[in-house]
Amino acid sequence: MSTRIDARFAELAKQGRSAFVTFLMAGDPDPKTSLDILKTLPKAGADMIEIGMPFTDPMADGPSIQAAGLRALKAGMTLKKTLEMVRGFRKDDDTTPLVLMGYYNPIYIYGVDKFLVDAKTAGVDGLIIVDLPPEEDDELCLPAMKAGLNFIRLATPTTDDKRLPAVLANTSGFVYYVAITGITGSASADSHVVGEAVARIKRHTKLPVCVGFGIRTPDAARAIAENANGAVVGTALVDALRGSLDAEGRATAKTVPAVADLVAALAQGVRGAKQAAE
Amino acid sequence: MNPGQPNSLPNSFRTGPDERGHFGNFGGRFVAETLMPLILDLEKAYVAAKADPSFAAEMKGFLKHYVGRPSPLYFAERLTEHLGGAKVYFKREELNHTGSHKVNNVLGQIMVARRMGKKRIIAETGAGQHGVATATLCARFGLECIVYMGAVDVARQAPNVFRMEMLGAKVIPVQSGTRTLKDAMNEALRDWVTNVHNTFYCIGTIAGPHPYPMMVRDFQCVIGDETREQMQEAEGRLPDSLVACIGGGSNAMGLFHPFLDDPSVEIFGVEAAGHGLTQLHAASIAGGRAGVLHGNRTYLLMDDDGQIQDAHSISAGLDYPGIGPEHSWLYENGRVTYLSATDDEALAAFQLLSRLEGIIPALESAHAIAKVVELAPKRPRDHLMVVNLSGRGDKDIPQVAEILKGEKK
Numbered sequence: 001m002s003t004r005i006d007a008r009f010a011e012l013a014k015q016g017r018s019a020f021v022t023f024l025m026a027g028d029p030d031p032k033t034s035l036d037i038l039k040t041l042p043k044a045g046a047d048m049i050e051i052g053m054p055f056t057d058p059m060a061d062g063p064s065i066q067a068a069g070l071r072a073l074k075a076g077m078t079l080k081k082t083l084e085m086v087r088g089f090r091k092d093d094d095t096t097p098l099v100l101m102g103y104y105n106p107i108y109i110y111g112v113d114k115f116l117v118d119a120k121t122a123g124v125d126g127l128i129i130v131d132l133p134p135e136e137d138d139e140l141c142l143p144a145m146k147a148g149l150n151f152i153r154l155a156t157p158t159t160d161d162k163r164l165p166a167v168l169a170n171t172s173g174f175v176y177y178v179a180i181t182g183i184t185g186s187a188s189a190d191s192h193v194v195g196e197a198v199a200r201i202k203r204h205t206k207l208p209v210c211v212g213f214g215i216r217t218p219d220a221a222r223a224i225a226e227n228a229n230g231a232v233v234g235t236a237l238v239d240a241l242r243g244s245l246d247a248e249g250r251a252t253a254k255t256v257p258a259v260a261d262l263v264a265a266l267a268q269g270v271r272g273a274k275q276a277a278e
Numbered sequence: 279m280n281p282g283q284p285n286s287l288p289n290s291f292r293t294g295p296d297e298r299g300h301f302g303n304f305g306g307r308f309v310a311e312t313l314m315p316l317i318l319d320l321e322k323a324y325v326a327a328k329a330d331p332s333f334a335a336e337m338k339g340f341l342k343h344y345v346g347r348p349s350p351l352y353f354a355e356r357l358t359e360h361l362g363g364a365k366v367y368f369k370r371e372e373l374n375h376t377g378s379h380k381v382n383n384v385l386g387q388i389m390v391a392r393r394m395g396k397k398r399i400i401a402e403t404g405a406g407q408h409g410v411a412t413a414t415l416c417a418r419f420g421l422e423c424i425v426y427m428g429a430v431d432v433a434r435q436a437p438n439v440f441r442m443e444m445l446g447a448k449v450i451p452v453q454s455g456t457r458t459l460k461d462a463m464n465e466a467l468r469d470w471v472t473n474v475h476n477t478f479y480c481i482g483t484i485a486g487p488h489p490y491p492m493m494v495r496d497f498q499c500v501i502g503d504e505t506r507e508q509m510q511e512a513e514g515r516l517p518d519s520l521v522a523c524i525g526g527g528s529n530a531m532g533l534f535h536p537f538l539d540d541p542s543v544e545i546f547g548v549e550a551a552g553h554g555l556t557q558l559h560a561a562s563i564a565g566g567r568a569g570v571l572h573g574n575r576t577y578l579l580m581d582d583d584g585q586i587q588d589a590h591s592i593s594a595g596l597d598y599p600g601i602g603p604e605h606s607w608l609y610e611n612g613r614v615t616y617l618s619a620t621d622d623e624a625l626a627a628f629q630l631l632s633r634l635e636g637i638i639p640a641l642e643s644a645h646a647i648a649k650v651v652e653l654a655p656k657r658p659r660d661h662l663m664v665v666n667l668s669g670r671g672d673k674d675i676p677q678v679a680e681i682l683k684g685e686k687k
Contacts, residue, residue, distance in 0.1 A: 054585075055584075055585065056455065056585045056586040057455065057460060057461075057464050057571060057572075057586050058464075059310070059464050059467045059468060059471075059572070060310045060312075060467075060468070060471060062468075063454065066454055066455070070455075073585060078583040079583055079584070080583075103570075104308060104570045105569045105570045105571060105578075105580070105584040105586075106583055106584035106585070107584070108569060108570055108584065109569060109580065109582070109583065109584030110583075110584065130310050131308040131309055131310060131570065131573070132308065133307065133308075133309060133310075133311050133314045135298065135306075135307045135314065136306060136307060136308060153311070154310070154311045154312075155311065156310075156311050156312040157312075158311075158312050158313075158314075158315045158316065158474055159311060159314075159315065160315065163314075163315060167311065178311070178312065181312055181471060181472060181473075181474045182468075182471055182472040183468045183471060183472065186472065
């Protein structure tokens with residue numbers, strides 16, 4: 001099974017650089033603006049895109065991403081509409097990998113089998129589900145693999161060498177290393193410590209390792225990209241979006257460029273990184 | 279029971295959960311990877327404690343001399359006369375130190391935390407009873423205590439906030455989401471994800487990822503174990519029925535569990551029906567369906583997109599859109615019958631009990647009394663009914679006074 005994610009990493013390896021992965025919350029601040037932002041991301045320099053599925057109770061997210069999810073829900077976003085957004089994006093772009101990220105309950109209620117068919121058809125490549133550790137692989141991970149979707153697992157500073165093999169066993173696409181113990185957007189990642197952690201994970205797997213949580217600036221993105229196969233930025237982009245909204249939380253003419261400009265600057269950082277770790 | 283499906287029933291209702299934390303289809307370990315090693319460690323520590331006679335001995339000493347156990351099993355003579363049916367007994371958990379059953383569980387978890395060498399305790403609280411119990415035991419054992427409480431609940435349960443602070447705890451008002459108990463739990467989980475090395479999360483009910491539903495249940499089973507002995511002493515036999523209120527459901531499970539394999543004992547859980555089941559309520563079984571939240575699969579209130587809905591109950595302690603996973607299992611296999619009581623019914627029961635028995639119950643426990651008022655008259659006079667009086671109503675006096683003042687106008 002090869003997905004757009006595998007193809008993109010192969011292509012980046014040929015170019016000798018790391019991936020820049022961006023996050024946006026589907027439907028934030030409204031479904032149309034969110035799709036407009038999504039469409040500009042590849043041009044602005046995103047190599048891969050994580051799309052957040054809004055949920056009322058995001059237990060691993062900090063205030064910025066919580067608020068983004070609530071804005072999206074208030075604007076009427078649903079999982080069905082998130083899949084429509086993916087279909088809208090795929091009309092013009094058949095190569096940029098899209099990964100849905102979020103929590104299990106909306107998928108469970110949608111129906112796992114139906115969701116996997118609809119997601120694959122819409123053009124989704126992978127899933128990151130925060131509250132599904134390997135202990136619950138029967139729920140979604142194994143069915144997703146069968147359906148041809150990558151199930152991307154989070155590894156964290158608390159995942160020790162003894163536990164890593166279990167975490168990596170059914171992981172595909174890439175490994176997402178959570179650089180800090182904490183919620184999204186809370187602390188800065190130390191690139192040196194992260195480098196050691198990535199090296200540790202790579203002793204257990206051939207999969208690319210991307211690093212996220214706590215990366216906010218082009219310099220930080222560059223430092224991480226020198227130590228990993230990809231750098232993920234989420235909260236900083238969500239904050240840029242929020243900063244462009246009017247007093248009622250609605251999109252303005254500045255909203256799409258605010259996100260695109262920051263993505264471009266961060267992409268410069270990632271592309272300025274020395275040869276990524278292998 | 280369920281005669282059409284003889285093979286679907288387990289030989290015993292008391293053997294769960296399985297090694298993965300499942301009660302049938304419910305329970306499990308739906309947590310972020312960062313927390314997974316922590317809950318595996320906790321499970322190991324709890325299993326070791328359970329097997330250690332010195333742990334049980336220490337618990338027993340504190341339950342007796344600090345908590346004040348055993349709590350009495352009291353024959354409510356005037357309520358019984360008033361209802362004209364079953365003989366009604368109260369299991370008086372409201373007489374425990376800190377005023378509710380919550381302390382049974384907190385004592386157990388704090389003992390486990392001490393064995394694990396954890397110095398920082400975090401907890402979520404709704405009405406503040408679990409927060410107060412946690413703050414109390416942290417004071418007793420010299421541990422740092424942080425309590426997360428929804429900003430809405432901080433405002434409506436001010437006396438308990440003051441009590442917690444008096445006991446040396448730090449109360450953090452939670453401003454995210456709906457600013458009630460479920461958000462307090464989200465925030466406690468976020469704290470735990472951040473402070474993984476020194477922190478113990480003391481969950482207040484039989485919910486959350488495995489091993490919490492099992493561990494909290496085990497600590498609360500002292501309620502049912504005592505009831506069994508005390509009823510034997512008082513009447514020379516088992517009770518015929520049990521009634522308890524359910525938010526997450528820990529006081530109910532503590533009473534029910536030791537009787538699950540006694541088929542002659544009818545068991546009733548009472549959820550909070552708020553303004554009524556067609557309006558805003560907190561009855562997850564009556565008005566919800568199976569979903570995944572806060573680390574377990576269980577009955578939840580949610581919309582068609584799987585988004586969690588706001589619960590409503592007059593009682594802050596029942597104001598939660600979920601229920602412990604073992605209750606979901608006992609509902610589906612039919613062993614326990616789940617009823618619900620509205621705000622108004624609970625309020626009426628609150629007043630009735632105050633006047634007939636001189637006991638002001640917590641609004642939570644008043645939900646159970648409200649259904650006793652319906653069930654007891656339909657049962658014969660030799661029927662023995664035990665209701666769990668899980669907490670005392672002092673904390674609710676300002677709120678009830680406000681409501682009754684409004685009604686008189």
